Amino acid sequence: MGRAPCCDKAKVKRGPWSPEEDQVLRNHIEKNGTGGNWIAFPRKAGLNRCGKSCRLRWLNYLRPDVKRGGFTGEEDDIICSLYIQLGSRWSIIASHLRGRTDNDVKNYWNTKLKKKLMATYPATQTPAAAVDSEANCIVMDTVCSAIDEHERHQSYSTTFSRSSSLMTEQREVRSKISEQEGPAASSSTVTVEDRRSSSRIGYDSWPAGEDDILLTEFVDMGWISELLGTPREAAPPISCSFSASEPADGQLSS
DNA sequence: AACCGCACCAACCGCACAACG
């Protein structure tokens, strides 16, 4: 037996909210707050709506800090970058964008951003950015696998196998550290160096408890802006070497 | 003017998980 529904769907109003309903909901929250119980909320507020519907309406539309209007190039970058790292964790992605809701971000990705990227990088095309910079190679590979794990990743797997092997390598290092030091100590750091100058251009730690390393933290995501038609200064071609290393405090042995 | 297809986005649905008794 499944769980009981949160409300009687035959009795509550559904569909688009009227301005009057919006006003009732807004007024009640301004005076009393949400009350900490959305199921009971519509009865208290005098709305003939499902509690979940009230919650959604407030969070996605009526909240005073909800930002309306088009997404900026900077927001595009953030969404792409986080999607690469996290996948469709829309609530987390939205939390990095002031005033945007998970529903907004999800709709924007599904209707616009994904199509833009797919159109810019058909499976048969070798991205110029990838030729110039290994850093961008890695990002591109991850984008492809994130957008379409089967077709795209296979298309690029030969050219960009580096990122896959790198991820595997990182997991193996972490696994070894865990074996030696225990799960609590299973953290490491990763540096990215410019081979020409041997200078460090990227750095991140890999804290215990994190499932995956966030490689894209290191690389300039500006190329995504270029793809999407919001140009910014192009990153110079850089050769990168990735290596797992001990944290600065040297507590761990590899 | 009417129709059609498409894009957009608000809203819904169902599931997983957390909180609580």
Next chain:
DNA sequence: ACGTTGTGCGGTTGGTGCGGT
């Protein structure tokens, strides 16, 4: 420890508007 309930989330649907024919 377990069952119940509320919340949050991601996937999906359906209404609306707009452009093309």
